[in-house]
Amino acid sequence: MSPLDLLTLGLLGIRTRKLRAALSALGISIGIATLIIVTGIPASSQRALMDQLAAMGTNMLQVAPIPNQTPPVLLPQEAAAMAARIGPVTAVSAVANTHATVHRSDRFDPHDFTGLTVLATQGDLPRLLNATVRSGQFLTAATDRLPTAVLGSVAADRLGFNRLDPGGPAPQVFINSRWFTLIGILDPTPLSPDIDRSVMVGWDAAQHLLDFDGHPTLIYLKAREEAIEAVRAVLPATVHPELPGMVQVSRPSEALAAKRATQTTFSALFLGLAAIALLVGGIGVANTMVISVLERRREIGLRRALGANRRQICAQFLTESVALSVLGGLAGSLLGVAATLAYALYQHWPPVIPATAMAGGLAGALAIGVAAGVYPSVRAARLTPTTALATL
DSSP: OOHHHHHHHTHHHHHHOOHHHHHHHHHHHHHHHHHHHHHHHHHHHHHHHHHHHTTTTTTEEEEEEEOOOOOOOOOOHHHHHHTTSSTTTTEEEEEEEEOOOEEESSOOOTTTTOOOEEEEEOOOHHHHHOOEEEEEOOOTTTTTTTSSEEEEEHEEEEEOOOOOOTSSSOOEEEEEEEEEEEEEEEETTTOOHHHTTTTEHHHHHHHHHSEEEEEOEEEEEEOOOGGGGHHHHHHHHHSSOGGGGEEEEEOOHHHHHHHHHHHHHHHHHHHHHHHHHHHHHHHHHHHHHHHHHTTTTHHHHHHHHTTTOOOHHHHHHHHEEEEEEEEHHHHHHHHHHHHHHHHHHHTTTOOOOOHHHHHHHHHHHHHHHHHHHHHHHHHHTTHHHHHHHTTT
């Protein structure tokens, strides 16, 4: 028999007994769908939790000179660039206190103090701090040398700016006897509340217009989470090789430890749920294949009487068991994926479908189905035609 003939014969039972085949495949479908659901829904929940913990700055460090030193310790001007060369570091930005004063207009009381800090900024600061722009835009390379400014949320409230009108005249603030045009306002930044009380200007603009000396006072950086402790250990000597002992680095966020513990807990949970679901699906497959072979022993006897040999009998029923497993597995995969996506979207979670769960569930159910069909088919194939026909 050719493989095509064998496949046609193996699918004969499915085509002629559609209801029985559908019910047989249903057990496999439920098992695999359960496997995908009980792994996909917790995985989606875990991803949502991981995103929330990551927003708390689990992979961020801050570098600054030790304060209140005589004489004051200054970080090198190229400190941020040197930190960016550390392998696991993915992003770096720096800010510096320009010690400039800012007011709403040039008509101010000399004794009036706004309590706001004018910061020179460098790099993509909003991305480092997970900050969002409420109105306008943040500083860019094109505006770095221009007298433009961005306000933190508290600074905007104190200076009387709620938002910027795109079509209206650009508002200005008075910084160290110079007018700076406002181009953006930030939302509150929980990772760095000092930014909320700051007026940010370009690094080059601060040097040319505000007599800024170019030494950063605070460096923000992000690194791969698995290497955050190693990066923290080498940062002082990297950013200030001459005085590493005068550099302080923030500790990794405590949320990082919580995130790692959560990942371990969820991993163990996934393994347990997957094992249970696969076992249930496997039992259903085995039961389906055993019954399918036993109820057709009369057909086996008839085919033996017509000249079919034992190998052909085994191949026929193994082909049918494989086909049932594949059909049930595909249906269960689609059902499990659809249910997981629907629930994740309902909960506003990022949907996650573990590929290992789909592949492992289908392969496991298929292997168990084949194994369950081998023994009964071999036993039935060994029967003589008269004995097989006499059993029913």
